[in-house]
Amino acid sequence: MNKLIDLTREQGQDYGTGLVKFNHLLKETGLFDDDKLAELIDKTPREFYMITHMNVEGKKMIWRNGDFNGLSGKEVIEAIKHGQLWLCLRGIETFSPEHHEVMEQAFGEVANVTPHIKTDRSQTHILISSPNASVLYHTDIPIIHHWHVRGKKRFYLWDEKDKTVLPDETLEAVILRETEEEIHYEKDWDKFASVIDLEPGISCTWPQNGPHKVDNLDGLNVSVVAEYFTPQAKRKYGVYYANGFMRRYLGLKPSSTSTEGLAAYAKCALALLLKKIKFAQAKEREMMLSFLLDPKNIGGIINLKQSEHKPITQL
Secondary structure, three states: OOOOEEOOOOHHHHOOOOOEEEEEOHHHHOOOOHHHHHHHHHOOOHHHEEEEEEEEEOOEEEEEEEEOOOOOHHHHHHHHHHOOEEEEEOOHHHOOHHHHHHHHHHHHHHHHHOOOOOOEEEEEEEEEEOOOOEEEEEOOOOEEEEEEEEEEEEEEEOOOOOOOOOOHHHHHHHHOOOOOOEOOOOHHHHHHOEEEEEOOOEEEEOOOOOOEEEEEEEEEEEEEEEEEEOHHHHHHHHHHHHHHHHHHHOOOOOOOOOOOOHHHHHHHHHHHHHHHOOOOHHHOOOOEEEEEEOOOOOOOEEEOOHHHOEEOOOO
């Protein structure tokens, strides 16, 4: 297979710590055309997809989780093209060897020009979303590498060190999984954001926990997203997890978020222990099924009654 990325060692110096942007040729593989995506949807196990609908209630945009409701992959693609929908096919390495193979090559090429950094990828997802859909202001726990393949979108990124746009307690709540990744946002913060227009063939990664939001601009949007950690990213996770525990359960007010030194390593050890005994699991938020795709109205949804809502199992 021909080379898939155009990234130099100089560009890759900030990989894992800063904003890195480069070109790729994933679209040329043919694996992200409508027919291939429909085949992929058809073979995706229920535990590996999330279909989300976006609508405005008052002044607030609400995301809700749904189900294909028996629609075929081709019908799901058409629904996304005509609706306000966002589909995540999670962990494609589990059920799509051909997509896994091409992404392994792409990440192998990245690794060849970033020998200074060790990364540990957990899962790779495919995102398919409607032409005018939006992704709410949120923060992710791991570092994200975004490969944009089809459509156009505008990406707004904020400084993760800015405590105004990302207070410590907010990040702790996300890491402890007390809340969704969507977090408090003020329109005035837009003036502090870096704005990046993503077109087919653009790949980018940014600092861990960098708050961001996305507006689709044109066409069916298709991207590949990989979650990864570096050693420092794992320590940051551990520090914030421990700080959140100490703030909530011990009545302390931890102020240090340093990932270096004995205190940081002690916090990471505490976080590891708490995770092992599943201390916070009972308070983790639960994803609920609240709508079905409408087979008679492509792009539409069928709202379920509150009494019909049920948890969605994800692996």
